[in-house]
Amino acid sequence: MTAVMQIRDLHLRFPTGRSLADFVTGRPGREVKALNGVDLDLKRGETLGVVGESGCGKSTLARCIVRLHTPSEGSIEFEGQDIFGKASRDDRSYYRRVQMMFQDPYSSLNPRMTTGQILTEALKVHNMRPEADIPARVAELLDLVRLPQDAQGKLPHEFSGGQRQRIAIARALAVEPEVLIADELVSALDVSVQAQVVNLLLELQQELGLTILFVAHDLRLVRHVSNRVAVIYLGRIVEIGDSETLFSAPSHPYSQALLSAAPSLNPDNRGAVTRLEGELPSPLNMPKGCPFHIRCRHANDVCRKDVPALQPFEGRGEVACHHVKEINAYA
Amino acid sequence: MSDAVFTPSQPSRIRLALRKPGFVVGILIIGFSVMLALFPGIFAPYDPNAIDYLAVRQPPSWTHPFGTDLLGRDSLSRVIWAYQVNMQMAVLATVFALVIGVVVGALVGYYRGIADLIFGRVVDAVITFPFLVLVIAVVAVLGPGLINMYIAITLVGWVYYARLMRAEVIAQMGNDYAAAGIVMGYSDRRIIFRHLLPNAITPVIVYWMTDMALAILLGSSLGYLGLGAQPPQSEWGVLIAEGRNFISTAWWLSLMPGIAIVLTGLGFSLLGDGLADLLRPRG
Numbered sequence: 011m012t013a014v015m016q017i018r019d020l021h022l023r024f025p026t027g028r029s030l031a032d033f034v035t036g037r038p039g040r041e042v043k044a045l046n047g048v049d050l051d052l053k054r055g056e057t058l059g060v061v062g063e064s065g066c067g068k069s070t071l072a073r074c075i076v077r078l079h080t081p082s083e084g085s086i087e088f089e090g091q092d093i094f095g096k097a098s099r100d101d102r103s104y105y106r107r108v109q110m111m112f113q114d115p116y117s118s119l120n121p122r123m124t125t126g127q128i129l130t131e132a133l134k135v136h137n138m139r140p141e142a143d144i145p146a147r148v149a150e151l152l153d154l155v156r157l158p159q160d161a162q163g164k165l166p167h168e169f170s171g172g173q174r175q176r177i178a179i180a181r182a183l184a185v186e187p188e189v190l191i192a193d194e195l196v197s198a199l200d201v202s203v204q205a206q207v208v209n210l211l212l213e214l215q216q217e218l219g220l221t222i223l224f225v226a227h228d229l230r231l232v233r234h235v236s237n238r239v240a241v242i243y244l245g246r247i248v249e250i251g252d253s254e255t256l257f258s259a260p261s262h263p264y265s266q267a268l269l270s271a272a273p274s275l276n277p278d279n280r281g282a283v284t285r286l287e288g289e290l291p292s293p294l295n296m297p298k299g300c301p302f303h304i305r306c307r308h309a310n311d312v313c314r315k316d317v318p319a320l321q322p323f324e325g326r327g328e329v330a331c332h333h334v335k336e337i338n339a340y341a
Numbered sequence: 342m343s344d345a346v347f348t349p350s351q352p353s354r355i356r357l358a359l360r361k362p363g364f365v366v367g368i369l370i371i372g373f374s375v376m377l378a379l380f381p382g383i384f385a386p387y388d389p390n391a392i393d394y395l396a397v398r399q400p401p402s403w404t405h406p407f408g409t410d411l412l413g414r415d416s417l418s419r420v421i422w423a424y425q426v427n428m429q430m431a432v433l434a435t436v437f438a439l440v441i442g443v444v445v446g447a448l449v450g451y452y453r454g455i456a457d458l459i460f461g462r463v464v465d466a467v468i469t470f471p472f473l474v475l476v477i478a479v480v481a482v483l484g485p486g487l488i489n490m491y492i493a494i495t496l497v498g499w500v501y502y503a504r505l506m507r508a509e510v511i512a513q514m515g516n517d518y519a520a521a522g523i524v525m526g527y528s529d530r531r532i533i534f535r536h537l538l539p540n541a542i543t544p545v546i547v548y549w550m551t552d553m554a555l556a557i558l559l560g561s562s563l564g565y566l567g568l569g570a571q572p573p574q575s576e577w578g579v580l581i582a583e584g585r586n587f588i589s590t591a592w593w594l595s596l597m598p599g600i601a602i603v604l605t606g607l608g609f610s611l612l613g614d615g616l617a618d619l620l621r622p623r624g
Contacts, residue, residue: 112521117516119518181525
């Protein structure tokens with residue numbers, strides 16, 4: 011599998027306003043460090059899960075990929091071309107080839123446009139079909155996401171959350187993309203509906219050969235959906251690897267804690283829970299060294315000084331931890 | 342997996358809105374006002390400019406329900422003919438401000454940046470002055486008369502529409518459908534005017550209704566001060582001014598046009614409230 015998308019050393023900092031006191035004392039404005047050097051390859055045809063706790067930068071990463079945010083440093087290349095370069099900005103095809111689906115189905119559809127209008131607009135703007143074939147294509151798209159044809163004339167408020175999410179999927183698919191970014195696609199839906207929507211997405215992936223970046227905080231869902239998984243902590247990837255391996259044997263102490271915090275359906279499986287001490291540091295005030303050292307029980311002086319790089323570990327994927335060998339030797 | 346689309350049976354929005362008595366009264370008042378403005382000749386019993394020195398300042402009676410003025414002209418006919426001018430004020434003094442304000446507000450709300458900063462300062466500067474004072478200042482420069490009055494009100498009034506529109510566009514941009522438009526590669530123009538504007542314009546329309554009432558009030562204030570419509574044109578402010586000196590002896594001269602102002606203002610307010618309910622998108 012070749013990488014369709016290469017993310018290299020991606021940083022994104024949001025400046026916060028300077029207070030009057032800052033201004034008087036000449037202190038520089040503070041920054042929220044949302045992403046701190048993300049390296050990631052998205053391979054053609056795979057589903058890459060991105061997990062992490064709230065505020066870790068999952069959604070920010072997704073929004074960078076569709077250019078809703080412009081990174082402060084680093085690059086994202088799509089088929090070898092920098093997507094923030096001038097050539098790509100002028101090339102309209104990126105808007106067609108990479109699509110995004112949003113978390114909140116209640117705000118991601120224009121409340122004053124019918125389903126038919128929403129789909130027709132996408133088809134027309136990108137000249138996907140000759141004018142005369144558009145109605146047929148709209149009907150086809152509704153079939154694809156298993157919505158009845160009479161949905162065409164209805165406004166978003168007439169649908170349930172799951173149905174709206176399927177309209178959003180249809181809108182994304184209308185322009186025949188190669189890469190889909192799913193940002194918490196189903197987290198706003200009921201569990202029963204989640205399964206329907208996710209399975210629909212997986213079927214469509216098979217059928218259309220899509221590459222999917224699946225951002226979510228529901229670990230079991232990510233395990234079900236993904237081929238590979240990346241664990242993000244404070245804007246950095248701390249571990250990335252094959253989904254089954256990572257979920258059955260996480261290597262990074264943060265991944266271990268994150269996975270053991272997920273509730274299990276098996277009542278016998280209640281044993282050793284790795285609890286995390288302390289709070290998530292503020293992205294306004296990042297710790298020096300390894301971002302996780304404040305809460306890590308294996309941390310020593312090295313961790314407080316140096317940021318660990320993401321390195322291959324025993325064929326399990328890549329892990330960013332100074333002590334990964336020792337930790338996994340006695341774990 | 343294909344399931345039926347969820348559609349609870351519900352009465353149409355218009356039906357729901359018409360159950361509100363205030364909205365219905367508002368429609369009736371404004372509807373009737375528009376009729377009077379369009380066809381004053383049908384409703385007015387006399388020629389509004391027919392002078393009759395034998396029937397000067399007569400109190401209300403069956404022949405002259407609103408009495409007669411100091412030249413013996415029928416007050417009712419003059420109040421009815423004034424609808425033409427005053428309803429025209431309601432529209433012409435606001436509609437240009439509305440259009441300019443909506444476009445400017447949507448643009449600065451969408452693009453922000455330097456233009457938004459400059460816009461913010463302009464708003465600050467304009468709202469610092471009382472509306473009337475600013476309008477009078479502009480009229481004083483341009484000279485009295487209806488056209489100049491419309492220009493003056495538009496020059497000042499667009500700021501209020503733009504401020505409202507900007508805030509609403511910024512709020513709407515927090516919704517993912519705007520982000521989805523950007524991701525889909527839609528042009529800025531399409532996102533602003535096809536997606537954001539229809540969702541952001543409701544409060545502006547509601548404010549417009551109130552503003553039409555204010556425009557009538559402002560227009561008749563200027564007429565009263567001699568800066569707006571000029572006598573012998575029938576205009577409520579002008580009529581009130583004409584009756585001013587006889588307020589203790591011929592009270593009807595000022596009272597009747599006053600009532601017309603209050604009633605029309607009330608009509609626009611009720612209409613605005615009803616429209617606010619009607620236009621609010623359902624969640």
